[in-house]
Amino acid sequence: MNLISQFSNIVGINNALISQSEIAPFLTEHRDFYHGKSSLVLQPTSTEQISNILKLATKTKTPIIPIGGNTGLVGGQASDLKGKSVLVSLSKMNKIYNINSTSNTALVESGVILQALQSVSAAASRLFPLSLGSQGSAQIGGLLSSNAGGTAVLAYGTMRQLCLGLEVVLPNGEIMNDLKGLTKDNTGYDLKNLFIGAEGTLGIITKAVLKLFPKPRGQSVAFIGVPSPKNALELLNHAHERGNLTGFELIARLGIDFATRHIINTCDPLPYHHPWYVLAEMSSLKSQTDAQESMETFLSYARDNDHASDTVIAKNETEAEAFWSLRENLSYAQKPEGGSIKHDISIPISAIPTFIEQANKSVNHLIPNARFCTFGHMGDGNIHYNISQPIGADKQEFLDNRETVNQRVYAIVDQLGGSISAEHGIGQLKRAELQLYKDQVALSLMQRIKETFDPENIMNPNKIL
Amino acid sequence: MNLISQFSNIVGINNALISQSEIAPFLTEHRDFYHGKSSLVLQPTSTEQISNILKLATKTKTPIIPIGGNTGLVGGQASDLKGKSVLVSLSKMNKIYNINSTSNTALVESGVILQALQSVSAAASRLFPLSLGSQGSAQIGGLLSSNAGGTAVLAYGTMRQLCLGLEVVLPNGEIMNDLKGLTKDNTGYDLKNLFIGAEGTLGIITKAVLKLFPKPRGQSVAFIGVPSPKNALELLNHAHERGNLTGFELIARLGIDFATRHIINTCDPLPYHHPWYVLAEMSSLKSQTDAQESMETFLSYARDNDHASDTVIAKNETEAEAFWSLRENLSYAQKPEGGSIKHDISIPISAIPTFIEQANKSVNHLIPNARFCTFGHMGDGNIHYNISQPIGADKQEFLDNRETVNQRVYAIVDQLGGSISAEHGIGQLKRAELQLYKDQVALSLMQRIKETFDPENIMNPNKIL
Numbered sequence: 001m002n003l004i005s006q007f008s009n010i011v012g013i014n015n016a017l018i019s020q021s022e023i024a025p026f027l028t029e030h031r032d033f034y035h036g037k038s039s040l041v042l043q044p045t046s047t048e049q050i051s052n053i054l055k056l057a058t059k060t061k062t063p064i065i066p067i068g069g070n071t072g073l074v075g076g077q078a079s080d081l082k083g084k085s086v087l088v089s090l091s092k093m094n095k096i097y098n099i100n101s102t103s104n105t106a107l108v109e110s111g112v113i114l115q116a117l118q119s120v121s122a123a124a125s126r127l128f129p130l131s132l133g134s135q136g137s138a139q140i141g142g143l144l145s146s147n148a149g150g151t152a153v154l155a156y157g158t159m160r161q162l163c164l165g166l167e168v169v170l171p172n173g174e175i176m177n178d179l180k181g182l183t184k185d186n187t188g189y190d191l192k193n194l195f196i197g198a199e200g201t202l203g204i205i206t207k208a209v210l211k212l213f214p215k216p217r218g219q220s221v222a223f224i225g226v227p228s229p230k231n232a233l234e235l236l237n238h239a240h241e242r243g244n245l246t247g248f249e250l251i252a253r254l255g256i257d258f259a260t261r262h263i264i265n266t267c268d269p270l271p272y273h274h275p276w277y278v279l280a281e282m283s284s285l286k287s288q289t290d291a292q293e294s295m296e297t298f299l300s301y302a303r304d305n306d307h308a309s310d311t312v313i314a315k316n317e318t319e320a321e322a323f324w325s326l327r328e329n330l331s332y333a334q335k336p337e338g339g340s341i342k343h344d345i346s347i348p349i350s351a352i353p354t355f356i357e358q359a360n361k362s363v364n365h366l367i368p369n370a371r372f373c374t375f376g377h378m379g380d381g382n383i384h385y386n387i388s389q390p391i392g393a394d395k396q397e398f399l400d401n402r403e404t405v406n407q408r409v410y411a412i413v414d415q416l417g418g419s420i421s422a423e424h425g426i427g428q429l430k431r432a433e434l435q436l437y438k439d440q441v442a443l444s445l446m447q448r449i450k451e452t453f454d455p456e457n458i459m460n461p462n463k464i465l
Numbered sequence: 466m467n468l469i470s471q472f473s474n475i476v477g478i479n480n481a482l483i484s485q486s487e488i489a490p491f492l493t494e495h496r497d498f499y500h501g502k503s504s505l506v507l508q509p510t511s512t513e514q515i516s517n518i519l520k521l522a523t524k525t526k527t528p529i530i531p532i533g534g535n536t537g538l539v540g541g542q543a544s545d546l547k548g549k550s551v552l553v554s555l556s557k558m559n560k561i562y563n564i565n566s567t568s569n570t571a572l573v574e575s576g577v578i579l580q581a582l583q584s585v586s587a588a589a590s591r592l593f594p595l596s597l598g599s600q601g602s603a604q605i606g607g608l609l610s611s612n613a614g615g616t617a618v619l620a621y622g623t624m625r626q627l628c629l630g631l632e633v634v635l636p637n638g639e640i641m642n643d644l645k646g647l648t649k650d651n652t653g654y655d656l657k658n659l660f661i662g663a664e665g666t667l668g669i670i671t672k673a674v675l676k677l678f679p680k681p682r683g684q685s686v687a688f689i690g691v692p693s694p695k696n697a698l699e700l701l702n703h704a705h706e707r708g709n710l711t712g713f714e715l716i717a718r719l720g721i722d723f724a725t726r727h728i729i730n731t732c733d734p735l736p737y738h739h740p741w742y743v744l745a746e747m748s749s750l751k752s753q754t755d756a757q758e759s760m761e762t763f764l765s766y767a768r769d770n771d772h773a774s775d776t777v778i779a780k781n782e783t784e785a786e787a788f789w790s791l792r793e794n795l796s797y798a799q800k801p802e803g804g805s806i807k808h809d810i811s812i813p814i815s816a817i818p819t820f821i822e823q824a825n826k827s828v829n830h831l832i833p834n835a836r837f838c839t840f841g842h843m844g845d846g847n848i849h850y851n852i853s854q855p856i857g858a859d860k861q862e863f864l865d866n867r868e869t870v871n872q873r874v875y876a877i878v879d880q881l882g883g884s885i886s887a888e889h890g891i892g893q894l895k896r897a898e899l900q901l902y903k904d905q906v907a908l909s910l911m912q913r914i915k916e917t918f919d920p921e922n923i924m925n926p927n928k929i930l
Contacts, residue, residue, distance in 0.1 A: 100813070100815060101702075102698065102702060102814060102815035103813045103814040103815045103846070104705070104814075105813070146651065147651050147655075149649055149651075153648065153649065154648075157626075158649065160655070161622075161626060170906065170910075174906045174909075175906060176904060176906040176907050176910065177904050177906070177907075178904060178907060180813070180882050180883065180884060181813060181882075182811045182812070182813065182846055182883065182884050182887070183618065183619075183811065183814075183845040183846055183847070184614050184618065184623065184811045184842075184845050184846065184847045184884070184887040184888050185811060185884040185886070185887065186611065186612050186614075186662055186884075186886045186887060186888055186889065186890045186891070187884055187885065187886050187891060187895075187899055187902075187903055188662075188891060188899065188903065188907070188908075188911050188929055188930075189659055189662065189663055189667075189910075189911045189914055189915075189929075190612075190625070190655075190658040190659060190661065190662055191907055191910055191911070193655040193658035193659075194654055194655060194658075194659065196655065197651055197653075197654065197655055198654055202654075214705050214706040233567065237566075237567060240569070240679050241679040241750060242750060242751070243750060243751070244709070244750070285706060285707060285708060285709070286707070286708070286759070294751070346647045346648065346649045346650060347647070348565070348568045348570070348645070348646065348647065349567060349568040349569075349648075350565060350567035350568045377649075380648040380649050381568070381647055381648055381649065382648070382649045417645050417646075418645065418647065419645060419647050419649070419650040419651075419652055420652060421650070421651045421652050422647070422649040422650065422651060423649050423651055424651065425651045426651070426652060426653060430652075434652055434653065437652075438652055438653065439641060439642050439643060441635065441639045441640060441641040441642070442641050442642075442643060442653070442656055443653075444639075445635075445641065445654075445656055445918070446653050446654045446656070448917050448918075449654055449914070449917065450654075452913050452914065452917045453910070453913075464653055464654075465653075
């Protein structure tokens with residue numbers, strides 16, 4: 001029996017895609033950056049099937065690429081052009097087994113879509129706080145494998161902090177069960193966090209116990225026009241000390257320009273233009289009034305101390321959603337403006353103004369009139385440092401600068417003690433850079449862990465390392 | 466040159482203890498459970514010295530035992546009776562390099578004592594939230610190596626959540642530098658969390674970047690008399706939904722009896738006796754009034770719904786400290802009551818009442834009149850299930866039941882999906898039990914990691930695994 005049939009038999013014929021038209025959507029991603037080949041996509045329906053898939057893969061040295069919602073931004077889910085890889089989609093493992101509102105935990109399969117978990121939690125008066133643009137398609141397994149972040153990290157943490165336990169199938173087919181979901185469990189090495197953020201190179205996450213929170217009774221969202229990132233930094237410190245800050249996003253004016261220009265139904269949040277904006281959210285477990293009061297106190301401080309040029313509070317949920325939606329759309333809004341060179345970096349929070357100043361200067365020196373659509377999760381030190389081509393420039397000519405721009409930006413990041421990947425991961429996109437900027441001892445430990453866990457190198461090969 | 470001289474030369478003669486009188490304090494611990502032998506205690510003053518120590522240890526296959534404040538409760542820091550081990554005390558590496566109140570981080574050496582860090586942070590209007598009975602001697606390195614918890618975990622997490630980066634010397638002497646201290650850094654496998662909680666078996670932690678928080682402006686502490694653990698559970702859920710809950714401890718009446726009887730200046734918190742008590746703390750970033758109001762709203766709910774028989778709020782900081790001090794002293798207060806058999810377990814929060822009921826029944830069946838001094842961090846599902854000997858019983862006869870009691874208690878813990886070690890770790894004390902209760906696939910991964918990181922098995926051998 002040939003390999004395709006052997007693999008297909010494990011999941012049953014209805015769960016094995018072999019026609020290229022059905023496989024095609026798995027071989028590219030929405031930005032059209034990565035293109036791969038494969039003759040087989042498996043859609044297992046149980047952990048045991050995945051175990052059998054990996055046993056066969058180990059025996060036959062077949063590369064396996066796990067795929068969640070296919071929303072990753074670094075090619076971690078992309079296949080290569082050799083066509084030997086078998087793709088394992090988790091989409092059919094999408095059961096939400098249990099929402100425990102006493103222990104504040106959710107037990108789910110890894111194919112569950114983020115938005116589905118958010119909804120089910122909300123129905124039980126609980127909050128699953130991870131929130132990001134792709135939440136309508138991103139799956140829990142992929143979010144765990146990339147240690148996803150998003151806009152609520154400053155209050156609730158990344159997926160690593162939101163996960164209490166995992167079930168994982170190891171490359172040799174063994175199933176590790178760590179699904180107790182306890183807050184405290186000091187019984188040996190922390191294996192869970194090795195798999196979280198490993199981008200599918202150490203095994204396949206099949207189930208998870210996730211942390212839930214009481215749903216805030218009130219939320220106040222404001223847009224604040226600020227003179228500079230330095231003012232935003234002052235505001236961040238103040239906001240942290242004054243209330244339950246659940247969002248703090250920095251946005252350059254250019255982002256607002258792009259969004260109001262290209263995204264339908266998007267308005268300028270404030271009557272006049274400001275060089276920078278902060279989108280701030282405060283939550284309260286007590287009441288809407290309490291959240292609102294915290295925000296108002298914060299905003300009056302901001303105005304009184306000249307850190308804010310103008311402010312506006314969302315009057316209702318619809319307005320609050322519109323504010324957040326503007327923020328979520330910044331990435332899409334850049335597309336119609338031509339070529340862009342993007343960086344997902346993080347730096348110590350106190351160094352953000354310095355970073356922006358130095359990086360802009362360095363890039364402008366190379367590309368006069370480059371346009372900086374800088375925004376990001378300032379509360380986490382995570383900046384999406386995105387550069388759009390000069391108006392009227394040749395797109396390809398601009399994009400040819402990518403390598404040089406990256407080198408300049410990453411050199412500044414490195415010098416300020418930052419990271420070349422804050423939340424998107426390494427995947428294929430930053431493999432070479434990782435070798436340059438990561439501590440060499442850490443790199444060698446990572447290599448040794450990979451060899452120990454996956455001696456045949458079948459799990460998502462050539463990603464990260 | 467003999468081995469002792471070679472090791473001593475690395476740190477200098479003033480930092481090498483070779484007389485048995487100086488070594489003695491390192492060979493036992495305050496409960497007098499573990500007794501070891503050694504001819505040499507090194508007190509290095511730099512990471513480079515530790516690197517050279519471990520290089521020499523690897524070359525000569527010398528077992529190395531790292532020691533922090535020597536407050537561990539499972540023998541993780543204890544040496545064996547062979548006397549071949551070299552003890553490495555971190556006490557002289559106690560510099561606090563930096564408190565960054567913008568990035569909210571502290572960079573410290575691992576020999577810093579917890580209380581010192583708490584004080585320095587407070588002076589900068591910041592909170593380092595880890596709080597536990599031994600904070601006057603426990604060191605950051607040991608707290609990290611044991612992933613310490615304590616009373617503030619429900620709001621701020623264990624050491625794992627409080628650590629943003631590490632410097633670690635590997636068994637081969639290599640130095641891994643991961644001290645960027647970023648909130649988000651998705652550049653490969655999470656090595657940091659492997660060392661945290663590894664109890665010194667994978668390397669020696671030499672520096673850490675820790676997370677700081679804004680110092681709450683208000684804190685309200687209350688003692689609540691409750692009819693049963695089930696009522697306490699109801700209160701916990703309610704408290705979580707109503708305010709910034711920063712402490713929620715469950716205490717059996719017997720604990721209050723022991724503390725008021727044996728700890729000087731300790732008073733009964735409430736005029737009448739109740740079968741169970743909750744010690745609750747709410748914090749506010751806004752004001753003392755805000756914290757007080759949250760607590761009062763919570764307590765009136767508790768009384769109105771018959772979950773609380775009586776309640777008292779600390780009127781000032783002194784009273785609040787007295788309440789907490791009663792709680793911290795529960796362990797010491799048990800000593801004068803004769804032999805005790807103790808368990809540091811965790812279970813899903815919703816199963817706590819069931820656990821207490823089943824465990825009491827099972828232990829009472831074996832030892833009629835056994836006395837249950839049950840208390841713990843209910844908000845984390847972490848119960849210190851401590852049993853004191855029956856009044857008038859023979860101490861040794863009671864302690865001879867230890868194995869059988871442990872088996873019964875751990876069987877119930879296991880059946881309810883809990884852990885045999887919530888926050889104390891495995892060390893030597895629970896090595897055998899770990900093999901019984903831990904997932905076998907996880908155990909084998911742990912073994913493989915240990916062999917990969919420490920092929921000569923020099924780092925704290927025979928601990929955990």
